[in-house]
Amino acid sequence: MDVRQKILAATCGISLLLVIIELVRRRKLRVEYAWLWILAGITIAVISVNYQLLVWITKLIGAGFTSSTLFFFGIFFVLALCLQFSVKISRLENQVKNLAQQLALRNARKPGDEPPAE
Amino acid sequence: MFFISFHVCPTARLFRATLARQVDAMLPATYTHAMNARVMILLPAYNEGSRIGTVIAGIRSVFAEADMTVVDDGSGDDTGLQALKAGATVLTLPFNLGYGVALQAGYKHALREGYKYVVQMDADGQHDPGSIPAVLGPVAEDRCDLCIGSRFLEGKSYPIPPGRRLGMAILRRVASRLTGRTVTDPTSGFQAMNRRVLEFYARDSFPVDYPDVDVLVMLHHHGFRVLEVPVTMHPRTSGMSLHSGLKPVYYLFKMGVDIPLNLLRREK
Numbered sequence: 413m414d415v416r417q418k419i420l421a422a423t424c425g426i427s428l429l430l431v432i433i434e435l436v437r438r439r440k441l442r443v444e445y446a447w448l449w450i451l452a453g454i455t456i457a458v459i460s461v462n463y464q465l466l467v468w469i470t471k472l473i474g475a476g477f478t479s480s481t482l483f484f485f486g487i488f489f490v491l492a493l494c495l496q497f498s499v500k501i502s503r504l505e506n507q508v509k510n511l512a513q514q515l516a517l518r519n520a521r522k523p524g525d526e527p528p529a530e
Numbered sequence: 531m532f533f534i535s536f537h538v539c540p541t542a543r544l545f546r547a548t549l550a551r552q553v554d555a556m557l558p559a560t561y562t563h564a565m566n567a568r569v570m571i572l573l574p575a576y577n578e579g580s581r582i583g584t585v586i587a588g589i590r591s592v593f594a595e596a597d598m599t600v601v602d603d604g605s606g607d608d609t610g611l612q613a614l615k616a617g618a619t620v621l622t623l624p625f626n627l628g629y630g631v632a633l634q635a636g637y638k639h640a641l642r643e644g645y646k647y648v649v650q651m652d653a654d655g656q657h658d659p660g661s662i663p664a665v666l667g668p669v670a671e672d673r674c675d676l677c678i679g680s681r682f683l684e685g686k687s688y689p690i691p692p693g694r695r696l697g698m699a700i701l702r703r704v705a706s707r708l709t710g711r712t713v714t715d716p717t718s719g720f721q722a723m724n725r726r727v728l729e730f731y732a733r734d735s736f737p738v739d740y741p742d743v744d745v746l747v748m749l750h751h752h753g754f755r756v757l758e759v760p761v762t763m764h765p766r767t768s769g770m771s772l773h774s775g776l777k778p779v780y781y782l783f784k785m786g787v788d789i790p791l792n793l794l795r796r797e798k
Contacts, residue, residue, distance in 0.1 A: 506734055509627060513635040516601070516621040517642060521610075523617045 421460030429453035448496065452489055569666065570645040571598045573618070574632035575653035579607035585655045586616035592659040599639055600653065603632040609653075629719075630738030637731045649722045657720040661761035665722040668757050675754040676727045678713075679720030679761030697782060704789065705743045709750040713758065716743045720761055727754060735795075737788060744788040751792065 432449045435441035441449075459466050459482075470481040571589055575582055586598055600613035604626035614620045621635050633650060640648045649666050651657040657679065665679045698717060705713040723731070730736075730752065737744055749756055 509631050509634075509738060510734075512623050512625070512627055513631065513638055516623050516635050517639055519622060520599075520639065521614055521620045521622070523614060523619065525614070 418460055418463075422457060425453055425456030425458075425460055428456065445496075448489075448493060455485075568645045569593075569596055569647045569649060570636075570640045570643070571596050571662075572601070572633070572636040572640065572648050572650040573598060573613075573653040574601045574603060574629055574636060574650070575605065575609050575613065576603040576626065576629075576632070577605045577607050577609060578653045579605065579609040579612045581655055582609055582618075582653055583612045583616040585653055586613060586618050588655065589651070589659040589662070590617070593662050596662075597645070599636055601632040601636045601639075603627060603629070628739060630736070634731060634736055634738055637728050641725070641728050641732055645725075647722060647724055648728060650719060652719050656763050656765070658762035658764065661720070664759050664761060665720060668759060669722045669724050672724075673755075674757035675724050676749060676756045677722045678715065678718050678756065678758045679722075679763075680715035680718055680758045681761065681763040682714040683758060683760035700782070701743045701785060704785070705746050708747045708789065708793075709756065711756075713746065713756075715758065716746055718761075720763070730754070739784070743785050744792055747789050748792050 429450065432441065432446055432453055436443060436446045463478075466478050466481060470476075470478045473481065473484075475481045475484065571593070573582070573585065578585075582600060586600075589596060589598060598613075598618035600610070600618045600620050602610040602613065602620055602622045604623050610620045610622050619639075621639055623632060623635060636650070637648065647666060647669055649662055651659075651662075661679055665677050668674050668677045698715075701716050702713055705716040727749070730749070731745075735748075746756060
């Protein structure tokens with residue numbers, strides 16, 4: 413693999429890792445979500461310094477090119493992430509629903525009540 | 531399909547029986563008719579400020595002592611205020627969450643306030659208040675747990691666009707096949723139910739985006755008795771139908787996914 417390619421890939425992987433760690437440190441990203449990202453960062457970093465690993469994986473899964481291996485795992489990772497988000501959003505939506513309903517129940521206005529000052 | 535049980539779930543039966551005993555124990559033994567028991571009319575409303583007052587007055591003219599609860603689903607107009615003025619209890623959702631969420635808020639309110647029966651109707655005046663006794667009667671006489679007002683049973687209908695009619699026909703077939711009885715109007719929002727159904731509807735498993743045929747199948751699966759009676763419905767005078775634009779397509783898709791999945795679920 414070309415040295416320039418290696419430098420680019422390694423830089424990407426390491427900066428991704430640094431950004432993730434910084435986000436978690438500032439509590440802008442919860443560890444709950446960070447693990448997948450950290451895994452992605454480490455994978456990019458490891459593969460960029462160890463090209464033979466990528467070649468080995470490519471052979472292992474029977475892909476023709478190393479680039480298709482990268483794309484395959486890249487897309488699969490994004491899919492998995494989207495799925496995780498969908499699951500989370502479904503749960504959040506249910507929680508928001510229950511909260512809104514509870515609020516409505518607590519603030520029920522009966523006829524004769526004072527109209528609320530809006 | 532071999533592992534799907536179409537039998538009535540024994541746990542649900544037990545649950546129902548226990549609950550029924552508890553509910554009956556809480557109420558005086560003197561009531562004989564639904565009109566003496568506590569009935570709540572539930573009207574989920576979204577931007578119905580111009581009509582809600584008339585609808586409430588219409589219901590009151592038929593069923594004077596009814597408690598009415600309007601769930602204002604984050605309307606942009608004065609739906610809540612108009613309903614309050616007309617003498618209904620108003621639950622206000624902080625933002626628009628959809629028909630099913632509004633309905634469920636109403637069910638939860640009814641449970642909390644100890645109502646024995648709930649009659650749910652559309653707030654746009656489509657459902658004729660004159661049909662309330664017809665819908666409530668079978669539930670109050672304990673002939674069923676849920677009673678659905680059908681606009682097709684006795685041909686008391688209005689013209690429906692062909693596209694919708696096809697969708698309705700498909701759903702009717704599916705619902706009839708899966709529940710083993712004829713269901714003529716599974717999308718009807720004119721329903722009466724007892725507390726057992728309310729408890730069931732208040733759970734998180736209630737499909738809040740489009741509650742309908744899938745709910746019927748779920749109810750059937752859990753051993754509830756569902757009955758249909760003919761009612762009078764009027765065509766909408768204005769406003770948006772729930773089923774407009776691309777929604778019917780999503781709706782059919784949702785039913786296609788939800789109904790089989792509900793049969794695969796094992797819920798306590």
